[in-house]
Amino acid sequence: MRAHPAGPAHGDLIHPAAAAAPPDDLSELHPAVWPATAERIDGVVHLGGMDVRDLVAEHGSPLYLLDQADLAARARTFREAFAGADVYYAGKAFLSVGFARWVASEGLGLDVCSGGELGIALRADFPTDRIAMHGNNKSDAELRRAVAERVGCVVLDSYVEIVRLADIAAAAGIRQKVMIRTTVGVEAHTHEFIATAHEDQKFGFSLSSGGAAEAVRRVLALPSLELVGLHSHIGSQIFDTAGFEVAAKRVVQLLADIRAEHDVELTELDLGGGLGVAYTVDDDPAQLHRFAADLRTIVAYECGRHGLRLPRLVVEPGRALVGPAGITIYEVGTVKPVQLDAGAVRHFVSVDGGMSDNIRTALYDAAYTCVLASRGSDAEPMLARVVGKHCESGDIVVKDAWLPSDLEPGDLLAIAGTGAYCRSMASNYNQVPRPPVVSVGGGQSKVLLRRETEDDLLRLDAG
Ligand SMILES: Cc1ncc(COP(=O)(O)O)c(C=O)c1O
Numbered sequence: 202m203r204a205h206p207a208g209p210a211h212g213d214l215i216h217p218a219a220a221a222a223p224p225d226d227l228s229e230l231h232p233a234v235w236p237a238t239a240e241r242i243d244g245v246v247h248l249g250g251m252d253v254r255d256l257v258a259e260h261g262s263p264l265y266l267l268d269q270a271d272l273a274a275r276a277r278t279f280r281e282a283f284a285g286a287d288v289y290y291a292g293k294a295f296l297s298v299g300f301a302r303w304v305a306s307e308g309l310g311l312d313v314c315s316g317g318e319l320g321i322a323l324r325a326d327f328p329t330d331r332i333a334m335h336g337n338n339k340s341d342a343e344l345r346r347a348v349a350e351r352v353g354c355v356v357l358d359s360y361v362e363i364v365r366l367a368d369i370a371a372a373a374g375i376r377q378k379v380m381i382r383t384t385v386g387v388e389a390h391t392h393e394f395i396a397t398a399h400e401d402q403k404f405g406f407s408l409s410s411g412g413a414a415e416a417v418r419r420v421l422a423l424p425s426l427e428l429v430g431l432h433s434h435i436g437s438q439i440f441d442t443a444g445f446e447v448a449a450k451r452v453v454q455l456l457a458d459i460r461a462e463h464d465v466e467l468t469e470l471d472l473g474g475g476l477g478v479a480y481t482v483d484d485d486p487a488q489l490h491r492f493a494a495d496l497r498t499i500v501a502y503e504c505g506r507h508g509l510r511l512p513r514l515v516v517e518p519g520r521a522l523v524g525p526a527g528i529t530i531y532e533v534g535t536v537k538p539v540q541l542d543a544g545a546v547r548h549f550v551s552v553d554g555g556m557s558d559n560i561r562t563a564l565y566d567a568a569y570t571c572v573l574a575s576r577g578s579d580a581e582p583m584l585a586r587v588v589g590k591h592c593e594s595g596d597i598v599v600k601d602a603w604l605p606s607d608l609e610p611g612d613l614l615a616i617a618g619t620g621a622y623c624r625s626m627a628s629n630y631n632q633v634p635r636p637p638v639v640s641v642g643g644g645q646s647k648v649l650l651r652r653e654t655e656d657d658l659l660r661l662d663a664g
């Protein structure tokens with residue numbers, strides 16, 4: 202065992218969070234958290250048959266990697282679990298032209314929620330009839346483009362938008378398929394910033410106050426809109442599937458109410474995304490086949506109860522499709538032991554990225570799993586905080602990580618579960634260029650998004 206290069210040994214560590222015991226094996230790549238092809242060869246992490254040191258030598262650090270085999274397996278599992286239903290990948294989780302092409306080739310649809318996401322889909326020649334357009338404040342221009350490009354469905358989110366879209370569709374001489382986004386009044390058990398079905402938030406039309414029923418009335422009165430179904434999305438990173446079941450029950454009730462009031466049976470029911478994934482071994486997400494079976498059962502039961510024909514089910518996974526397939530590689534720049542008041546020591550491990558490539562820890566207090574990736578080590582565990590290079594003390598990548606105490610500058614770290622909502626929420630804070638996204642498989646790598654350069658940063662600067 203090597204001594205820690207820069208400070209007290211592990212024995213000196215009395216850290217508040219040290220109450221939790223370190224894992225038995227610091228080098229373990231637990232399959233619940235790491236992508237399918239992640240493995241150690243001679244101590245070094247490999248993904249898609251490639252040594253992470255070689256990948257960094259070629260593409261630089263920090264580096265987002267996507268495991269092609271893991272992604273393909275996830276797409277297959279979704280298709281199988283939801284056979285007979287439509288799976289629309291939520292592009293907000295991660296999107297690039299190449300990725301959109303892959304989504305199309307897997308037979309999935311695409312959920313976009315901005316003109317930018319739609320633009321990427323169009324650049325990828327994504328079949329527009331398999332695109333659903335979301336958003337609580339779509340602009341006229343976004344709606345016009347969606348209609349002109351014949352997107353399969355626009356999900357309506359406000360009374361203002363109903364009129365706006367109806368006018369745009371009428372002017373284009375098109376009858377636009379739409380769904381109505383409902384707010385089902387479920388308290389999804391997730392971080393409050395990513396829960397979307399309680400009453401006091403901005404999305405959708407409330408079921409309980411009659412807002413959704415009124416939206417249905419207004420849409421049905423407009424000949425340029427064709428109401429095909431109802432939509433519900435209760436939130437994101439949800440483990441407890443009971444919320445989805447309550448949501449399904451409540452929207453099916455509205456389907457029944459619509460038939461009673463208008464003699465119309467809507468044919469689609471979109472239950473959104475939101476399925477959680479494991480970021481650490483303590484996370485226990487629902488198993489996909491089980492989740493799908495439960496949803497189908499509840500929808501079938503509720504429709505049966507109301508004597509409704511079974512609507513076509515739609516789901517919109519983002520995180521559960523791409524999140525666990527991605528990892529981020531960082532290079533360690535400094536290791537700084539900081540003496541805390543209580544005589545405890547916290548080891549701040551600074552890496553070459555941070556909140557600009559992963560805002561989730563700062564925004565949601567998200568937990569991540571982190572390992573030393575560029576070599577094996579049998580050094581004692583040290584409780585570390587992996588931090589970025591930004592001018593914010595909240596610039597934390599992993600709040601509490603057990604890492605070998607011989608960690609030193611130049612080592613590479615790998616963070617699991619960064620495929621979703623990391624690159625897509627990345628910023629240029631402190632004028633840090635965003636890292637590339639590289640997909641790996643069969644011993645080969647392919648750049649999906651290249652690294653930004655200083656020229657990219659200056660491109661918009663009017664000087
Ligand atoms: C309408 C809608 N659909 C799908 C998703 C994807 O969610 P997730 O990535 O949690 O599956 C979101 C994001 O929460 C959303 O707002």
Ligand SMILES: N[C@@H](CCCC[NH3+])C(=O)O
Nearest residue numbers: 293395437438561621622
């Ligand atoms: N961006 C969030 C999820 C929000 C999903 C979009 N409605 C996350 O990283 O967890």
